[in-house]
Amino acid sequence: MSRVEKIFQDCRAQGRAALVGYLPAGYPTVDGSVELLSAMVEGGCDLLEVGVPYSDPVMDGPTIQAAADTALRAGFRLRDVFAVVERVSAAGGRAVVMTYFNPVLRYGVDAFARDLAAAGGLGVITPDLIPDEAGEWIEASDAHGLDRTFLVAPSSSEERIASTARAARGFLYATSTMGVTGARDAVASAAPALVERCRRHTSLPIGVGLGVRSAEQAAEVAAFADGVIVGSAFVTAAERAGADGVRDLAAELAGGARRGAPASAATGA
């Protein structure tokens, strides 16, 4: 079993959904992001999504766009992401990288996989890379033992969910709604149905993201998914209250992810 999948399994065995927390590397600085990500682990994040700041983040709403911009202005370089992953892993965190594909292409797909694996990274989430275009990435991630998470959306056909799940390893990322990242007041009603459809095609753990910001929403998601993915809310918490802010938010969300998980999951493990 892949290392990322194992994290989800362990959480399930403890009767809860995994909490996956996102923050851009280099935000607000490289050192600052290590501190924030470490605090997220302390607060209860089971898996970290270390983001690569990118100039044209078309899947991201204003909060993460602004954070990426801050990181780039502060001088973030792509190689810094390996240092961040290495340092948070040394501090006890488990990390995958979330990146748009062009920085990986430019670095060299195989070289990126090699250097991330060497830094202790467990895998990569690619929001703008579909399996149809991922031949080189699938080869490189196999060669270097990295998990690869592709996204599915409410608009995905049955065929695409099936083929995407087949290409993925570690976990599948289900976007709760049609749209970009950003905290929302309600988790879209499309999410449970999407997860249900995914279950028909795969035994991979399924994480749900886009729009989760509160313990209530985390509990709601934990009731039907294996992982609760939170991004913009962590950025906002970091802006407001730094490491304490993200630690507290992680603790709150972890509570929700524990409370919301169906009892059967706990007993069944």
Place this chain on the structure above:
Amino acid sequence: MDVKASDGVAHPSEHDPDEGGHFGRYGGRFVPEALIAALDELTVFYQKARADPEFLDELDRLHRDYTGRPSPLTDAPKLGEHAGGARILLKREDLNHTGSHKINNVLGQALLTKRMGKKRVIAETGAGQHGVATATACALMGLECVIYMGEVDTERQALNVARMRLLGATVIPVKSGSRTLKDAINEALRDWVTNVDETHYLLGTVAGPHPFPAMVRDFHRVIGMEARAQVLDRVGRLPDAVAACVGGGSNAIGIFHAFLDDPGVRLVGYEPGGDGVETGRHGATLSEGSPGALHGAMSYLLQDEDGQTAESHSISAGLDYPGVGPEHALLKDLGRAEYSPVTDAEAMEAFALLCRTEGIIPAIESAHAIAGALRLGRELGPDAVILVNLSGRGDKDVDTAARWFGMVEGESAAEASGTAIAEADLSGRSPAQDEPSPAGADTGAVQR
């Protein structure tokens, strides 16, 4: 002339991409999964429509009665005197309704939008020409229209912003990133991924994810098909070279395509050289860029060593883009087309020259192609026949040009972006004519 506006749509090209939209290693779909269903739907509707006589007839009717096709071919002999005596023929896409070639694609996609049962259209625009064309088609067909435009561009193309609003469109100035075309596309993609059920993204160039590069090209193939027939009819032979400006590359691919299988015809695309490629302030993606994925397709792009998109710079808002259509990337690699930068200064000199010699005010975008034709003429000599795609008219650029040439009251030439046109240089041979005209050199009358 027996070319129909719909011919490029009805008859599949010999140079189509593979099923996944790949032109060699370029093209494809580098987009979030959430958009795949909409792209598949668009592909299916386009394939059905292009085989449906009703769709083709409607497109032909609109282009005849509304756009004003076929667009004429104009001999430009006085301009030719400045181009080593070569015969320059202008394909007058500037005379289309809305003032540019953009309407060719827009009417086709607007008809598809109706077929798909979608009520809302979004689009990006740089110079505003695609935005105006889209707003026009939406007004005509009763569709809601939202245009994303970089804030910098809303300022330098204020006239087109007013035109779009008069036509009933909502214009949203985009304040992120470089606040130009690239960022307008980002914002349009974010809107699309959020509202894809009821919204069609009417992409304005031959870039983006499959099927846009091939489909938009097909809607523009009429330019080259008409021009090829017109040149044969007028001159009795094919041109020696075809010149077009390249930002995203839609007008260039539209005119090039009819000549791809004519090996004797040189195809040359002129990219925005801005302040000169050596300054780093330019938008010459094919000349200076490298392969990468941006806005849904693999192609050439301007990027730094970390794969962050570089900001482009050009006096021309419509060419100010760090990416380019994937088919151009393939044509470059194959050597079938050549691409070369033209600086702001060289383009503005050509702009002024066309105004004074032929009584035609071109779009600044198209002035890059005119500058290219001047170079080609000097290279090829007086027997050469050069076809130029005059892709748009310059009404929208009057303000920019007036400032460049120091014609604005109360602004001295030094305060303005350039100095006055030296009349002497336009009355006869251009000083530039005697020079090898290297890219990036400030030649002749106009200097920054």
